[in-house]
Amino acid sequence: MSSQGLFATITDDLFAAFLEFVGTTIFLLFALGGVQAVTAEAQSTPNTVSNIERILYISLCFGFSLAVSAWLFFRVTGGLFNPNVSLALFICGVIGPVRFVLYCIAQLVGSIAAAALVLALTPGPLASNTILGPGINAAQGVFIEMFVTAALVLSVLMLAAEKHQSTPFAPLGIGLTLFVAELWSVYYTGGSLNTARAFGPAVVTGFPDGHHWVYWVGPFLGSLLASLFYAILKQ
Amino acid sequence: MSSQGLFATITDDLFAAFLEFVGTTIFLLFALGGVQAVTAEAQSTPNTVSNIERILYISLCFGFSLAVSAWLFFRVTGGLFNPNVSLALFICGVIGPVRFVLYCIAQLVGSIAAAALVLALTPGPLASNTILGPGINAAQGVFIEMFVTAALVLSVLMLAAEKHQSTPFAPLGIGLTLFVAELWSVYYTGGSLNTARAFGPAVVTGFPDGHHWVYWVGPFLGSLLASLFYAILKQ
Amino acid sequence: MSSQGLFATITDDLFAAFLEFVGTTIFLLFALGGVQAVTAEAQSTPNTVSNIERILYISLCFGFSLAVSAWLFFRVTGGLFNPNVSLALFICGVIGPVRFVLYCIAQLVGSIAAAALVLALTPGPLASNTILGPGINAAQGVFIEMFVTAALVLSVLMLAAEKHQSTPFAPLGIGLTLFVAELWSVYYTGGSLNTARAFGPAVVTGFPDGHHWVYWVGPFLGSLLASLFYAILKQ
Amino acid sequence: MSSQGLFATITDDLFAAFLEFVGTTIFLLFALGGVQAVTAEAQSTPNTVSNIERILYISLCFGFSLAVSAWLFFRVTGGLFNPNVSLALFICGVIGPVRFVLYCIAQLVGSIAAAALVLALTPGPLASNTILGPGINAAQGVFIEMFVTAALVLSVLMLAAEKHQSTPFAPLGIGLTLFVAELWSVYYTGGSLNTARAFGPAVVTGFPDGHHWVYWVGPFLGSLLASLFYAILKQ
Numbered sequence: 001m002s003s004q005g006l007f008a009t010i011t012d013d014l015f016a017a018f019l020e021f022v023g024t025t026i027f028l029l030f031a032l033g034g035v036q037a038v039t040a041e042a043q044s045t046p047n048t049v050s051n052i053e054r055i056l057y058i059s060l061c062f063g064f065s066l067a068v069s070a071w072l073f074f075r076v077t078g079g080l081f082n083p084n085v086s087l088a089l090f091i092c093g094v095i096g097p098v099r100f101v102l103y104c105i106a107q108l109v110g111s112i113a114a115a116a117l118v119l120a121l122t123p124g125p126l127a128s129n130t131i132l133g134p135g136i137n138a139a140q141g142v143f144i145e146m147f148v149t150a151a152l153v154l155s156v157l158m159l160a161a162e163k164h165q166s167t168p169f170a171p172l173g174i175g176l177t178l179f180v181a182e183l184w185s186v187y188y189t190g191g192s193l194n195t196a197r198a199f200g201p202a203v204v205t206g207f208p209d210g211h212h213w214v215y216w217v218g219p220f221l222g223s224l225l226a227s228l229f230y231a232i233l234k235q
Numbered sequence: 236m237s238s239q240g241l242f243a244t245i246t247d248d249l250f251a252a253f254l255e256f257v258g259t260t261i262f263l264l265f266a267l268g269g270v271q272a273v274t275a276e277a278q279s280t281p282n283t284v285s286n287i288e289r290i291l292y293i294s295l296c297f298g299f300s301l302a303v304s305a306w307l308f309f310r311v312t313g314g315l316f317n318p319n320v321s322l323a324l325f326i327c328g329v330i331g332p333v334r335f336v337l338y339c340i341a342q343l344v345g346s347i348a349a350a351a352l353v354l355a356l357t358p359g360p361l362a363s364n365t366i367l368g369p370g371i372n373a374a375q376g377v378f379i380e381m382f383v384t385a386a387l388v389l390s391v392l393m394l395a396a397e398k399h400q401s402t403p404f405a406p407l408g409i410g411l412t413l414f415v416a417e418l419w420s421v422y423y424t425g426g427s428l429n430t431a432r433a434f435g436p437a438v439v440t441g442f443p444d445g446h447h448w449v450y451w452v453g454p455f456l457g458s459l460l461a462s463l464f465y466a467i468l469k470q
Numbered sequence: 471m472s473s474q475g476l477f478a479t480i481t482d483d484l485f486a487a488f489l490e491f492v493g494t495t496i497f498l499l500f501a502l503g504g505v506q507a508v509t510a511e512a513q514s515t516p517n518t519v520s521n522i523e524r525i526l527y528i529s530l531c532f533g534f535s536l537a538v539s540a541w542l543f544f545r546v547t548g549g550l551f552n553p554n555v556s557l558a559l560f561i562c563g564v565i566g567p568v569r570f571v572l573y574c575i576a577q578l579v580g581s582i583a584a585a586a587l588v589l590a591l592t593p594g595p596l597a598s599n600t601i602l603g604p605g606i607n608a609a610q611g612v613f614i615e616m617f618v619t620a621a622l623v624l625s626v627l628m629l630a631a632e633k634h635q636s637t638p639f640a641p642l643g644i645g646l647t648l649f650v651a652e653l654w655s656v657y658y659t660g661g662s663l664n665t666a667r668a669f670g671p672a673v674v675t676g677f678p679d680g681h682h683w684v685y686w687v688g689p690f691l692g693s694l695l696a697s698l699f700y701a702i703l704k705q
Numbered sequence: 706m707s708s709q710g711l712f713a714t715i716t717d718d719l720f721a722a723f724l725e726f727v728g729t730t731i732f733l734l735f736a737l738g739g740v741q742a743v744t745a746e747a748q749s750t751p752n753t754v755s756n757i758e759r760i761l762y763i764s765l766c767f768g769f770s771l772a773v774s775a776w777l778f779f780r781v782t783g784g785l786f787n788p789n790v791s792l793a794l795f796i797c798g799v800i801g802p803v804r805f806v807l808y809c810i811a812q813l814v815g816s817i818a819a820a821a822l823v824l825a826l827t828p829g830p831l832a833s834n835t836i837l838g839p840g841i842n843a844a845q846g847v848f849i850e851m852f853v854t855a856a857l858v859l860s861v862l863m864l865a866a867e868k869h870q871s872t873p874f875a876p877l878g879i880g881l882t883l884f885v886a887e888l889w890s891v892y893y894t895g896g897s898l899n900t901a902r903a904f905g906p907a908v909v910t911g912f913p914d915g916h917h918w919v920y921w922v923g924p925f926l927g928s929l930l931a932s933l934f935y936a937i938l939k940q
Contacts, residue, residue: 072390147591522758570797628778639874643777
């Protein structure tokens with residue numbers, strides 16, 4: 001820390017946060033746009049017989065949208081696009097407190113921007129709110145979100161924060177982790193793994209679901225769990 | 236620029252344009268061929284219940300066809316196969332004006348060749364025109380094409396034009412970007428992201444759709460947007 | 471072997487086994503969770519018309535869950551998550567007898583933990599037991615499991631145990647091998663390729679199927695077959 | 706060529722051919738096994754509504770089975786598994802005449818072995834013969850097979866025969882090329898791209914289809930076309 005204290009690198013931090021905002025908007029514009037498309041397709045079919053292909057489609061949208069948008073921004077700002085990942089990097093000392101706060105704001109605002117763009121560019125109401133699936137109670141939702149977020153955060157810590165031969169390909173590994181996590185969690189919790197991803201559509205649609213807090217608590221706990229495990233591993 | 240002026244490297248430029256023609260033909264022969272196959276399959280089924288798998292199929296065709304054909308030609312001509320990408324590389328100074336014009340011609344002609352080959356080799360009319368989806372007006376179509384093309388162009392600039400450790404794998408990243416963009420845009424605009432891709436089938440089928448201009452304006456704006464953002468980033 | 475004999479590295483071995491336990495739990499939590507989700511989706515649809523998308527979904531869950539969880543743990547413990555792979559590495563001299571036994575225990579217990587977590591976090595009974603498909607007798611089941619496990623084990627030996635330029639990407643190759651193996655074997659045997667994967671859900675559900683022994687004998691023979699072929703290759 | 710003439714390296718050649726036999730058997734055991742599974746699944750469903758997911762499934766089986774089996778054998782024998790690829794490598798001088806003949810024999814026999822194994826291990830008749838699709842005449846079949854095989858062969862020449870930074874990952878690029886080619890050609894010609902792949906199941910089932918010659922002529926022409934283009938490129 002320089003003599004100017006916490007804000008010594010504020011120009012760099014602000015530029016990095018601007019790029020996080022752009023990157024999060026790209027990531028979620030594509031992912032939420034895909035959800036919008038697949039939902040419109042499903043509704044235009046009178047007697048849909050299976051939900052499986054819809055969930056596979058959504059998992060592909062999120063996983064590969066994260067993979068490519070993180071690939072683009074990886075060497076510039078890290079390409080986190082997720083406040084829960086930001087928290088883990090702050091806990092592990094990769095980023096400082098000012099950058100952490102700026103990243104979280106940029107990521108939440110980027111998500112709102114992406115949701116608003118999808119709403120403006122496509123017909124029909126926004127279809128991408130995360131809700132709990134059939135038969136899932138709030139506690140189960142919190143723990144599912146906790147486990148899948150922990151795996152995603154661990155993936156960032158092990159593949160990107162660590163430096164090794166396959167580090168340049170970390171975005172692909174992180175995107176595939178999200179893909180696999182979505183295959184499990186979309187059906188049960190909507191597969192947020194990212195408070196920003198749940199927050200943006202909720203803001204644009206006026207918080208229609210009473211369980212929105214699940215997507216703050218679950219990913220937050222997952223971030224702590226992954227940071228703790230990483231600390232044990234690094235001892 | 237040597238003393239011979241713009242045309243000093245005309246032999247190299249012509250050979251590169253010839254390879255762009257071949258590469259664009261391969262890229263679109265496979266992608267449009269896949270669209271032809273999936274459309275024939277969908278029509279042979281009396282009571283199709285879902286359109287989702289058809290759109291996923293088309294997205295896979297375009298994304299992975301670009302990934303592999305760009306991989307083949309990457310070290311030779313760059314493997315752009317897209318006049319909007321050519322424009323961005325011209326704006327950013329990666330290619331000169333002569334090569335830019337030759338590339339655009341090669342790419343547009345390559346697309347016509349691919350569409351004609353698919354028509355000749357398969358039964359039924361050509362099924363690969365890009366049209367606006369249900370409930371999408373022309374302005375929305377332009378902006379969706381603009382955003383997805385901007386992401387594709389940015390992907391080329393960040394992964395291939397920039398030199399770094401994962402540059403040899405840029406074709407995979409660029410192909411996956413197209414895949415994700417298609418998952419969002421096929422349903423709404425047909426997912427062109429490439430004026431050549433829309434132009435070839437339109438020529439072969441006699442421009443049946445009045446909104447063909449959308450696929451010139453949208454990707455053109457996307458190319459400008461990505462070039463602008465890249466210029467800001469590089470300052 | 472140091473003067474302290476077999477247990478000279480017991481601290482390292484125990485820590486590695488602990489990580490194998492965590493890694494196996496993550497691998498199977500995601501894979502079995504995906505099976506649980508897709509089965510619940512299939513049951514909620516009254517007139518399912520095709521089983522194909524369900525099997526593709528399961529293959530993607532297992533293949534990519536192994537790819538990403540092995541990627542995370544690859545540089546730490548190897549990321550085997552499979553007693554049959556452990557056996558082959560023991561036969562080929564990559565790991566010693568103490569680590570082999572500890573790994574097997576960690577992997578079997580990790581599978582039980584994953585199955586129990588899926589049961590606790592989702593509604594309905596556990597849906598991930600491996601059973602023989604329609605028209606498959608026990609001998610066919612054993613030989614299918616033998617061949618697919620042999621390919622998976624060979625993949626670990628050739629891509630990860632061997633050191634070469636693409637070794638850092640071995641987890642992706644190994645995960646894709648499991649993906650392809652699942653595309654063939656899920657329909658016929660449930661696609662275990664891993665005694666731990668079959669054992670965990672069977673313990674949690676009380677061994678409802680009389681053919682559970684198939685998933686011990688088949689993968690065991692596959693491990694021997696791959697080790698033998700590898701020994702011939704290395705001569 | 707040493708003083709012993711063509712057969713100077715016969716021991717190496719025979720061992721390489723033995724590995725080609727094993728590799729081709731693995732590649733096609735998985736791919737034909739997947740076709741067998743998906744066909745059995747499709748037949749067990751009374752009112753199948755769509756063929757699209759079946760063709761996607763088959764494309765994934767072939768593409769990724771080639772990717773992983775070529776990855777395993779890449780550094781040992783090259784992992785061709787295809788007489789048409791062998792021919793191109795012979796024309797381009799990468800392999801000699803003795804090895805070319807031995808490879809072709811090994812690949813054809815490997816395909817028969819794979820088809821026989823699938824027949825023995827699964828119920829029902831073998832389902833993996835390549836036949837011309839609805840409305841496709843023999844000439845169209847020959848030219849489709851020619852174009853897709855040319856792309857596959859070109860992929861081997863550009864990614865694996867050429868030495869560059871992404872050469873260690875050639876198997877993935879080649880496998881993805883086959884995947885994309887299958888997305889186009891499975892519906893129209895069964896997607897052989899490989900005389901061995903068509904020959905094995907045809908031998909096991911007694912050549913039930915009168916158009917089997919298409920899968921000798923088409924891929925052969927494709928191999929010539931790709932070799933010619935590669936020669937122009939290398940001048």
